[in-house]
Every structure is written in C-alpha cells, then in structure tokens.
Amino acid sequence: MHEEIGSYEAKTKLPEILRRVEAGEAFTVTNRGRAIADVIPSRAGDRLRTETAIANILKAKKHRISDVELAELKNAGRR
Incomplete structure (x- = not known):
C-alpha cells in the first residue's frame, strides 16, 4: 500500500522521501486530495x-x- 503524501510536503521533504523510496517504500503524491503520481523504487x-x-x-x-x-x-x- 502506498502512503499518500501531499504535493507541498513531497516538495519540502523530497530528500527524505527519496531515501525512503530507495529503502523500498512507495508513495502516492496528491494535489488537493487527487492522486497525481506514484513514487516507487526503480527496478x-x-x-x-x-x-x-x-x-x-x-x-x-x-x-x-x-x-x-x-x-x-x-x-x-x-x-
């Protein structure tokens, strides 16, 4: 299950989010409650x-x- 994160928070915490993605976590970036993008580990x-x-x-x-x-x-x- 992807953790939802707002676009502003994603922007301000990008280095932390990327470290967590590298560790295997996945996020769904939202804008005003709508899912915009999924950030998942690269294969x-x-x-x-x-x-x-x-x-x-x-x-x-x-x-x-x-x-x-x-x-x-x-x-x-x-x-």
Whole structure:
C-alpha cells in the first residue's frame, strides 16, 4: 500500500522521501486530495545486477581447467 503524501510536503521533504523510496517504500503524491503520481523504487538496479550475474556465468563457462590444474587445486585444498 502506498502512503499518500501531499504535493507541498513531497516538495519540502523530497530528500527524505527519496531515501525512503530507495529503502523500498512507495508513495502516492496528491494535489488537493487527487492522486497525481506514484513514487516507487526503480527496478534499474535489479536489471544491472541480473546482467552482471549472467555475464559472470558466461565468463566462467568459457574458462576451462585442465586435469592437471584440477588435481593441483584439489591437493591445495587438502592442505
């Protein structure tokens, strides 16, 4: 549920509102009691994290380890 906030209050408390939105809260900005806009957290960060994870997975798939390297890693882990 979005918390309603008047346009004047939204203007005067914008930095605080943006911090709260960044933390996951959502607001509906009203003007004279009418809903004008919704301020919700951006999903751009989610997309960037997803793209980075995919790129890392694809990069890892390209790296091949020889049997000798694998044996050395196993032995190093047992020390």
